[in-house]
Amino acid sequence: xxxxxxxxxxxxxxxxxxxxxxxxxxxxxxxxxxxxxxxxxxxxxxxxxxxxxxxxxxxxxxxxxxxxxxxxxxxxxxxxxxxxxxxxxxxxxxxxxxxxxxxxxxxxxxxxxxxxxxxxxxxxxxxxxxxxxxxxxxxxxxxxxxxxxxxxxxxxxxxxxxxxxxxxxxxxxxxxxxxxxxxx
Numbered sequence: 001x002x003x004x005x006x007x008x009x010x011x012x013x014x015x016x017x018x019x020x021x022x023x024x025x026x027x028x029x030x031x032x033x034x035x036x037x038x039x040x041x042x043x044x045x046x047x048x049x050x051x052x053x054x055x056x057x058x059x060x061x062x063x064x065x066x067x068x069x070x071x072x073x074x075x076x077x078x079x080x081x082x083x084x085x086x087x088x089x090x091x092x093x094x095x096x097x098x099x100x101x102x103x104x105x106x107x108x109x110x111x112x113x114x115x116x117x118x119x120x121x122x123x124x125x126x127x128x129x130x131x132x133x134x135x136x137x138x139x140x141x142x143x144x145x146x147x148x149x150x151x152x153x154x155x156x157x158x159x160x161x162x163x164x165x166x167x168x169x170x171x172x173x174x175x176x177x178x179x180x181x182x183x184x
Contacts, residue, residue, distance in 0.1 A: 002133045003068050010077040013084040029102065029176050030090065034083045036171045041082025044160050045075035060142070060156075064132040085124075086168050089116035102169075102176040113165035121161035125153050 014034065021031040051060040054071055067074045093101060093112045102109065126148060128134050135151035138144045142156040 002065065002131045006081070006133075007069065007073075007077050009084075010080040013080050017084075017087065027090075027094075029172065029179055030087055032175055033090070033168075033172055034087045036083075036175070037086030037168060038079045038083035040086070040164055040167055040171075042075065042079040044164075045078045045082065049075040058139070059137055060139075061134050061136045062151075063134045085117075085120050086165075088120070089113050089165065089168075092116055102172045105173065110166065110169050113169050114162060117161035117165040118158060121157055122153070125157060129153070 017026070017031060017034050020026045021028075048060050049055075049072070053059040053061070053063060089112070093109055093116075096112055097106065097109055125136070129149045129151050132150070136142060136154040136157060138152050138154055142154045144152040145155055145158065146153050
């Protein structure tokens, strides 16, 4: 059931955001930033996929439940999720920062995106552990932060979501310099 919901949300995200974009219900930067988030997410999703249990004797993660679709679909579905997670991080930024947003470097904007990245990553890992979907394999390069359920929450995913929002923020600033502020 976990993976059916996982895939359904992954597929619904771009279609929903596109519909909202076409209706002009979102700031115009959101649609291209979603795809920037997908591209950033794909970098680690493919990395984890090709170091996972299908390709390695010492996999970077273990999957308790077999993925019910073609194995290569999984990193692409999760990258669609990642794009949505990046875009969801824009909501607290919009609530907590005055306009114009994402037009020039702001420590506050970056802190919001990094904090969002850390919190949502921790939640994703806790849900994955609690549902028995997957767990990252502790190793010298991915030490245990704390035990949870039958597995452990590890450092590498948190580090990824420490760096990734910085990359996303740099891309958002570059994109929005070209787009300019949203009309009022």
